[in-house]
Amino acid sequence: MQDSGIQVLFQGTNFLRLLEGLLVSLRISIIAMGLSVVLGIPFGVIMTSKNMIIRFISRIYLETVRIMPQLVLLFLVYFGAAKHVGVNFSGGMAAVIVFTFWGTAEMGDLVRSALISIPVHQYESGFALGMTKIQVHWYLIIPQTVRRLLPSLMNLLTRMIKTTSLVVLIGVVEVVKVGKQIIDASRYTTPTAALWVYGAIFLMYFAICYPFSMASALLEKKLKD
Template sequence: MSNHFIDVIPYLIEGIKLTLLITFVGVAIGFVLGAITGLGRLSKNKLIYGIATVYVEIIRGTPILVQILFIYFGLSDLMGINLDKITASIIAIALNAGAYIAEIVRGGVQSIDKGQREAGRSLGLTPSQTMRYIIWPQALKRMIPALGNQFIISLKDTSLFSVIAVGEVLYQGRQYASTTFTYFEPFFMIAVMYLIITIPAMLILRYIERRLDV
């Protein structure tokens, strides 16, 4: 067996650290943004609904690679905003995941029977209290499978950040390949590294789904 299968691992481990950092921070921010935007998409206020809808449609209608390049290069050229690569990557993941999470939130809330809102009113709760104590907990439970899938998608999307030289898994593997002029072993191990991350994530997600009986 070629030593390159083993020699590339330290490079990829360094990449995994950055991949996980960008994914966890970006998706966490994206969840907050998505929750706010998803509820905005349900608002009866036309301005709030309009802003939320424009954001979701722009992000969902453009490739994440274009979004990455726009955030890193475009903002610098247009507004003189110079972001470091890691910050730009986190913003890209947050904005992209946020748009998709917004639709997950919207669908989750809409899936709750309208009778639940009436029950909240009969208990003397305000609309916001009804959402917080009755609707949201039930909706969040139903969102878990889709949120887990979005996490995995965002994790894999970090591979695109190699275009701005972010040292995530793919970039580190490419650097090793270009240095050693070997390609099969590094790219094979890159795939293995992604599977090492994603398979446990999927198993944990399934376990949570079974526990919550989703």
């Protein structure tokens, strides 16, 4: 008699393995997001430069990241670096590099948009009060920029968490890979396992991403009030 698909989730350590795979996905996205914020903030400031050459180079980087699929970038770093540069990155390291490369560009554009959205009179008011350029940025511009950034920052984190599912194609044993292993092991005894396993993975991603989406919507609504 065939076992029902839902039983596969709780056989042995299957569910625990799924959670461990999810932690791998989260670790990659959180590390990449942290690096993206650190590198993206100065990049966003650079993008507001009045130097046309600097703006042009920054725009080329941003558009390259947006046009090139993340999967292609993963293959270029994971396979290309080993073959042409002689550097063997692990799947996890290659994923962090690619997502940081992508996240830095996106974060920089968010910072740029937030900075240019600050009205000019905010700067003028600060200077009129006798503030230095550093004080104007620290006390007036940066706090307003951070408020504008938070909703978009959470959306970027959500996108990054979801996109980590691509790293299965470079050998990273994350939640989707673990799910496939469980399904393959139960293919003949439990043909319906795929529905339940991928359903569980969907709920895991939903449980993580939905709170960020809600928080982003609430912040956006609050900022508009």
